[in-house]
Amino acid sequence: MLKMSEENKDPGIPKARILKSQIQKSQPPGSKIPKTKIKICGLSRMEDIEAVNEACPDYCGFIINYPPSKRNISVDQLAELKKILRKEMKAVGVFVDAPAESVAKLLNEDLIDLAQLHGNEDETYIANLKKLTAKPLIKAVKVSTEEEVKKAFDTVADEVLLDHGKGTGKTFDWSILKAVPDHRYFLAGGLGTENIKEAIQIYHPAVIDLSSSVETDGKKDRKKILAAVKAVRDTGKTI
Numbered sequence: 001m002l003k004m005s006e007e008n009k010d011p012g013i014p015k016a017r018i019l020k021s022q023i024q025k026s027q028p029p030g031s032k033i034p035k036t037k038i039k040i041c042g043l044s045r046m047e048d049i050e051a052v053n054e055a056c057p058d059y060c061g062f063i064i065n066y067p068p069s070k071r072n073i074s075v076d077q078l079a080e081l082k083k084i085l086r087k088e089m090k091a092v093g094v095f096v097d098a099p100a101e102s103v104a105k106l107l108n109e110d111l112i113d114l115a116q117l118h119g120n121e122d123e124t125y126i127a128n129l130k131k132l133t134a135k136p137l138i139k140a141v142k143v144s145t146e147e148e149v150k151k152a153f154d155t156v157a158d159e160v161l162l163d164h165g166k167g168t169g170k171t172f173d174w175s176i177l178k179a180v181p182d183h184r185y186f187l188a189g190g191l192g193t194e195n196i197k198e199a200i201q202i203y204h205p206a207v208i209d210l211s212s213s214v215e216t217d218g219k220k221d222r223k224k225i226l227a228a229v230k231a232v233r234d235t236g237k238t239i
């Protein structure tokens, strides 16, 4: 039976609700705010793990039990891939309307470090899942208007991910991000080496999340993964 951890009894404020200006005020003068991080999503093969082990992004994403995706993997495949994934990187399980109990099980067994909820999971679902695990939850939201972006942060999830869809390889209109200049979020959808710098310098996302642009013929491409991680690190912009 799953138990609530000590940490979960006092879940505190979700990271997504803490504004950048509040973080800056709490820093000693001259100290640096964390740099934008990078997540490479949709890993499915051993060679994908070898590539990320070399590039070392901050987060690695796995699409779990979602057959409509060409990046779908089973829990057994996840377990095999996880065995060789370097420990420095956080493993993110990406779910689409999966039963909360099965998501919590993978988190609590440490097969994944965070769960990304990328379907129609509502606040009741997320609140229920939070009772089953202390691990961080990311709510993914498809956005196309300023109103939708603002509403995305009205959540009990720990993190918010703003996306064009589900691994579409397309950007949404980033100008709507001006509606939430002070918020922390994962930015996804159509990001690649050609637009990473612009995204970081203008919008300062906490995490740049990409999948389609680091593929060739539908498979992850080692050189593209290395180039994307380098692009984020080289930009080196602080939020």
Ligand SMILES: O=C(O)c1ccccc1N[C@@H]1O[C@H](COP(=O)(O)O)[C@@H](O)[C@H]1O
Binding pocket: 041, 042, 061, 063, 066, 069, 070, 071, 094, 095, 096, 116, 118, 161, 163, 165, 166, 167, 168, 169, 170, 188, 189, 190, 191, 209, 210, 211, 212, 213
């Ligand atoms: O990539 C998928 O197939 C997918 C399936 C189900 C939910 C989310 C999915 N992908 C997410 O899309 C972004 C990356 O987008 P892009 O390909 O770079 O445009 C990332 O958050 C993935 O988790």
